[in-house]
Amino acid sequence: MLSGFLIVFGLQVVVFSFWGDVAAAAHQWVTVSSYGYCLLIPPLTLYILWSKRAGLRDLAPDVWPWGLGVVALFAVVWGLAAVAGIAEAGQFAVVGVVQGLLATLLGRRIYRRLWLPFSLLWLLVPTGEFLVPALQSATAVGAGGLLGLSGIPIYRDGLTILVPSGSYVVAPGCSGLSFLLSALVVALTFADLFFARWAKQILFVLATLAMSVAANALRVFLIIAVAHATGNVADIAEDHLLYGWAFFSLLLLGALAVGYRFRDDPPSQPPGMPEILGTRITLSRTLWSLALALVAVVVGPLALGRAPPDAGTARAVVMPPLSCGGFTPSARPSLWRTPAALPGVDGLTVLECERDGRVVHVVLAVLERPVRWGKLAGVERWLIDRDLWTRLEIAPATARIDGRDEPVLAERIGQGGSRRLLWSLFWTGGAWRRPGLDTLLADVASDLTGRRRAVALLVGADEDATEDAVKPGGANPGGGDASALLRDFLAGSPLRALLGGPLDGGFPQTSDNAEGR
Incomplete structure (x- = not known):
């Protein structure tokens, strides 16, 4: 109970100290369609943690002093990112500070058991644009190959696909980045809930990501093929995002159904009192650790807040x-x-x-x-x-x-x-x-x-x-x-x-x- 209260308090201090980075990320969650999946991460993380409560009965929170080093390290990274003006690096650093705070107050053993749901927090950072060119190329190549196999005459010039009924460009919005990131969140959540072995978890996540890339190429192929077959009468290309999400959702549900057939049975939990591992928890030790972590958190924003007024x-x-x-x-x-x-x-x-x-x-x-x-x-x-x-x-x-x-x-x-x-x-x-x-x-x-x-x-x-x-x-x-x-x-x-x-x-x-x- 004490650790939970202190974690909530510490997270509030982190959000307040780095409010600019948090607000910038949240703005992209609600304005950029590719990052709408971020809104699902907090409730999914809380649900996974709640579902794992029975598996933590043999452990009790223990302060891990090395977590303070993690907090300090990412606080320094945030300072460098703020000075260099790299918003994405600053947001990753904020998540790193949160990870260090959790590891400090929960202890190494509990954090290691919960590393997968905690890893979902890294996906709160709106990122992935560097993947767009590669995803565009993969989509264009895949859709072009499927069109050729279907017998539709095709000429592909880079990202432009020409068929007798018209010309189509695989724009950045058609790269499938939103599908890929959403599939990653769902796959990580499913793997943590239903697979106990790392090999199965990794295999399922990789297979789901590969499916999302292939599904996007198939989506573009179907849009062009239907438009070509109907002579653009249905104007399906205008609503390609709506049809794409419906198609992707069906494929994702199918992947989850297949994965569910290979699920692992949850391990039986031995009864007994929680074991306090390492050193004995004391209130003063926990409060000192929290205080040092929060000092490392607030020093950077306070120092940069004193920058000359004409800096920007x-x-x-x-x-x-x-x-x-x-x-x-x-x-x-x-x-x-x-x-x-x-x-x-x-x-x-x-x-x-x-x-x-x-x-x-x-x-x-x-x-x-x-x-x-x-x-x-x-x-x-x-x-x-x-x-x-x-x-x-x-x-x-x-x-x-x-x-x-x-x-x-x-x-x-x-x-x-x-x-x-x-x-x-x-x-x-x-x-x-x-x-x-x-x-x-x-x-x-x-x-x-x-x-x-x-x-x-x-x-x-x-x-x-x-x-x-x-x-x-x-x-x-x-x-x-x-x-x-x-x-x-x-x-x-x-x-x-x-x-x-x-x-x-x-x-x-x-x-x-x-x-x-």
């Missing part, structure tokens, strides 16, 4: 004039979003340069104190409208800038039959870096030493149809002519004049912009 304020930066170098200025429409759509960017220069009819789209974005509030993380994605373009391939590459080979991230995006190659890199910590963990760590170090500025450079070019076979990780990363075009532009660009100068703090500033992130 966007500043208007006077950008230096840039030219196209050996290329010719072009009047083609810009590839990039407008500055009004990027409140976290403090300065933006957009160029459209042309050579021999090929256009290079260039954007240079300056971010003051980028590590704070997550200005740096993901800015290369903000500049492209991801609702219209789908990532096809991504790989590291190199480009020659100022006579040196510098790291870039090569990304191919597609829309219908159009393909574009994007290269992105950052200047932070006195060097060019690819987007990723290395950039974030260098940016944190720059922030600590007072060099609070970063520059994001993105260049893009349209690809020819003949370049589809060239992979980003090949000898010529990211495409044939488009790759060579971008290399030539960066090798002869005037950007080297900025190295060691304005990039490290030489851009003059105008008045503060009231709009912050």
Whole structure:
């Protein structure tokens, strides 16, 4: 009873201390359909814990001091995520703090028996978007293969499926991410309730996840096949999400029925008094452990709450004039979003340069104190409208800038039959870096030493149809002519004049912009 009361109290303190992260996650639960399953996790976890109460009669809660280390570790992770502005990492850290608190107050033995229902709490974090490109490809390949087997004439171009009755695109919303995550929650719950052996639990979860991926490809195939057979009279594609969930629910129920036939009988529970394992529980020991855990929880939010008031304020930066170098200025429409759509960017220069009819789209974005509030993380994605373009391939590459080979991230995006190659890199910590963990760590170090500025450079070019076979990780990363075009532009660009100068703090500033992130 005492441990239960203290756990409830501790969870309330955690939620209050990290309210921003909790509220952001809850907002996605109710606004993003892929994460609606999160609303089921708290009641499912409580039900599993209640159903296991008889199996815990031989144990009693015992304070586990090493759980305090888990709390402190994830509190540090949360602090780094808050400084770097990585919301997803911060939310995972909050769940890690909760796990450490539970392990501390319940003890290692009880926590180990309840690890599976406690593991469901990790799924409260809205995550999984990194799986969308792979799921889209798997769905397109699977649906295309089934269409071919059914005898329907088909031509598949990446994520676009062409049949005589029309054209269909496997958009991010059709990737089946929501099916996969929902299947994971249901499979973990079922496996914990009806299987006693780990091998069965793991096998059932993996089989259910594979079924969800295959079911999504089958769903897309059926939608296209029915639309083709009826000449789109039923307009089934308009209601594909409703039909998809009904179809997926039937398959999931079938999987549960099969799994139920192989269930394990619950083990008999020996009568007797609970055994207090390890050291004897005392009120003072438990309260001291809770107090130390909560101190580790609240220190980070209180410290970051004292950050300078202008930490997240966007500043208007006077950008230096840039030219196209050996290329010719072009009047083609810009590839990039407008500055009004990027409140976290403090300065933006957009160029459209042309050579021999090929256009290079260039954007240079300056971010003051980028590590704070997550200005740096993901800015290369903000500049492209991801609702219209789908990532096809991504790989590291190199480009020659100022006579040196510098790291870039090569990304191919597609829309219908159009393909574009994007290269992105950052200047932070006195060097060019690819987007990723290395950039974030260098940016944190720059922030600590007072060099609070970063520059994001993105260049893009349209690809020819003949370049589809060239992979980003090949000898010529990211495409044939488009790759060579971008290399030539960066090798002869005037950007080297900025190295060691304005990039490290030489851009003059105008008045503060009231709009912050």
